[in-house]
Amino acid sequence: MGSPAPLLTVICNVHDDPDRLPRAVASALAAWDGPGIEVLVVDDGSTDDTGAVADRLAAADERVRVLHRGTNDGAPGAPRNLGLDDARGEWVAFVDSDDEYLPGTLRRLVDRAVDGDADVAAGAVARYNERTDRVTPLPATAYTSGPVGPLAPGSPLWLDTIAVAKVLRRNLLDELRIRFPERILYEDQPFTVAVWSAARRVATLDEVVYHWYVNNVAGEESITARRHEIDNFHDRVAANRAIDDQLAGRPDLAAAKLDKFVRHDLALYAKDLDAREPAYRAAFLGAASDYLAGVPAELRAGLEQPYRLVVREIVDGTPESALAACLFAFRSHHVDRPLDRRSGGWWWPHRPAAGSTADHDLTGLVEQLHARGRSVRTTRCTALSAEGARLRLRGSVVDGDATLGSSARVTVVVVDRETASPVATASARVGRDGAFEVELDLPASGPRAADATWDLKVGWASGLRRLVARRPGPLRAVEAPPADELTDALAATPLSGVVEAYRTRNGNLSLRRVGAAG
Known part of the structure; x- marks a missing residue:
């Protein structure tokens, strides 16, 4: 029995x-x-x-x-x-x-x-x-x-x-x-x-x-965490096609399902496309375009900006514009050039006026950002070196919505990832071309020296001191150079044999003790 x-x-x-x-x-x-x-x-x-x-x-x-x-x-x-x-x-x-x-x-x-x-x-x-x-x-x-x-x-x-x-x-x-x-x-x-x-x-x-x-150690990730392998994205799309088939009888859920795919599934891969090889980018954009092109126009039109923009550019934009739209949508409104100012509004700069549609109109999005005290601005490291305990960082700012001003100053903050506390700061004036240079003291050795990790973030002159003292977390990250520029820009790493710089999975610049896994 x-x-x-x-x-x-x-x-x-x-x-x-x-x-x-x-x-x-x-x-x-x-x-x-x-x-x-x-x-x-x-x-x-x-x-x-x-x-x-x-x-x-x-x-x-x-x-x-x-x-x-x-x-x-x-x-x-x-x-x-x-x-x-x-x-x-x-x-x-x-x-x-x-x-x-x-x-x-x-x-x-x-x-x-x-x-x-x-x-x-x-x-x-x-x-x-x-x-x-x-x-x-x-x-x-x-x-x-x-x-x-x-x-x-x-x-x-x-x-x-x-x-x-x-x-x-x-x-x-x-x-x-x-x-x-x-x-x-x-x-x-x-x-x-x-x-x-x-x-x-x-x-x-x-x-x-x-x-x-x-396990975040490179080469030891679980099979679903290997987003650097294009077959991983193909499986993600296949899973979403299966969901579409399941929900065929629920048209009331179609818009929500598309929104979830774009904001979550697509974002996981698209936010760091600039760190991928050209063959991966082409395969990714091709697979994404094939899937999204089959989405009814009325569903795509219902997406909020900048997600409507990224779908439009993936489906019928140039590869360069599609890549830029992915980074703009999924990486803190990253821009590699200023937005176009047309008829009192803000427009996607990778499309000429004659080829622009309502999907390229970013006026409402920019106004929402301004209402929250934010702007469209990207700060990127262009060179990094060290002498002893001094770190020298050169950077460049893209002022996407012309809010920086002619006498702006930038402050670079080294933030301890574990405690979210600033451990070093330095300020500099931003040149007319957006370039700046700062020097900071590297964090001193301490009880956490073996695995300490620091993120590099930036703030601006308006309200900066108060922001650094009370809430360093919301400071914007300093982006690492693109993959094809990373070796040259960070040629001096490991810095002084003690600290090394690396690009995070989100494309940002961080420091860690030599030998520590980030």
């Missing part, structure tokens, strides 16, 4: 990860703490001893079962589907082999779903930096601190498209045959959107339930 069906099945797909698998399984069991749970490990064609480790875990605890999948196609969809087809619980949840649940959280999620007669209960996620042990809440799951309704335009559920940190009623998945697309990454996006659009009620638990382990 078989054992009674558990209340909850936790599916853990794993491939060649024998060292971390026991932690993930143990965390799922501890998140329930008692009978009524099964952890279903799906060994996804592992080529090492992962399968044997999984079998030992099952032998040691009757609440653990193992399915061995003979082949691996490089994506998690198939093993997760295999687990769903074999799950016995009334509720199902997912855990990746390199992550973990927090104690008691799965039981509290199921209790919250049952009490609320909900089809799904979701908790918050926090990133766990494996290098620094730093835990950072994931903003996309912050909605769990308040009530949430079914999927609708403007719903926070659009941003939470990860399969973990949730319990789902299995009958809902089986009756509607909600499964993961296979052989692509980002398979959880179509799956989760299908769940959100089908669920009668969504319950939430106002606490972090899941730690997503993140």
